[in-house]
Amino acid sequence: MGGILDSTRLCGSPTVVEVFQKVFAELIGSYFLVFAGCCSVVLNNSEKTKGQITFPGVCVVWGFTVTILAYSLAHVSGAHFNPGVTLSLAIYRRFPFKMVPLYFIAQILGSFLASGTLYLLFEVDDNSYFGTRPAGSPVQSLVFELLATFLLMFVICAVSTDKRAIGKLGGVVVGMTVTVDVFIAGPVSGASMNPARSLGPALVMNVYTGFWIYIVGPFVGAILGATCYNFIRHTDSNPPI
Structure with a gap:
């Protein structure tokens, strides 16, 4: 009886609720990032709407979506959306x-659900495939x-972890x-920059061309980017904290 009560208290504890909120925010953010960005790809390449979005439009949709979600969810989960x-x-x-494994699961699941939604909404062929494949x-x-x-x-790292920014x-x-x-x-690699963004469409469409890339x-790019900024962060005018 005592064990059941302890489990109930644990599930209702502020810590567990906060973790759930963060993970759910990552799932929601990852879903809409992939849905909006990949939807622009499908609309720009499908036969019925070909060229209406344009390549610059696709670029802007990805950038604007990241901005919108960052301001909406950064205070909840940090707005990573990217393993x-x-x-x-x-x-x-x-x-x-x-928290890393929980975030990974949320990000991949969000991408998978968004890709599944697009697959159900559109007739996706090889030309309108919204995953990432190397062109070069x-x-x-x-x-x-x-x-x-x-x-x-x-x-x-510069704008979210350095107090000087x-x-x-x-x-x-x-x-x-x-x-x-x-x-x-984008024209060369598809500009994924995000393993979850590429994995969702690959799983839904069963397309794994060059997936290892x-x-x-x-x-590797993210770790190197963080490493380089961490190196220049520690200057005499800004001692390590």
Whole structure:
């Protein structure tokens, strides 16, 4: 009897509720990030609406969606929506390691559900496939994914973990970075920068062409980006805290 009461108290404790809120926020954010961004891809490439969004439009949709979700959910979960971001922040003690698996599950599940929604709403063919596949050589796509994610993580560290940065504009800056990354990396690698973003469509559509690129590139790029910013963070005018 005592064990049952203890379990009930644990499930209703503020700590458990807070963890659930954070994980649910990550799931919701990951869902709408993938749904909005990939929806723009489908609309731009499908036969019925081909070209209506345009490639610059797709870039803007991804960037604006990140900005909207960052301002909506950053105060709840940190608005990672990306396993590479979550792991990198955990490595540099900006996020608890014990939460990493829960965030990974939420991010991947959100991407999977969003991809499933798009699959049900549209007739997706090879041209309107909304996942990521390398357009260039595997090495070229890998380098683009690594560099694009490096820049994204570098900027995230600057605006969200450094007190010297102007925090109120952080969401705008991160969104602009995503827009620039999609502009330059999109035609080559698809500009995933996010293993969860690539995994969801791959699972739903059963397409795994060059999938390893979208695991290795974003994870390595994010860790390197966080490492470089962590190195320049510790200056004489800004001692380690």
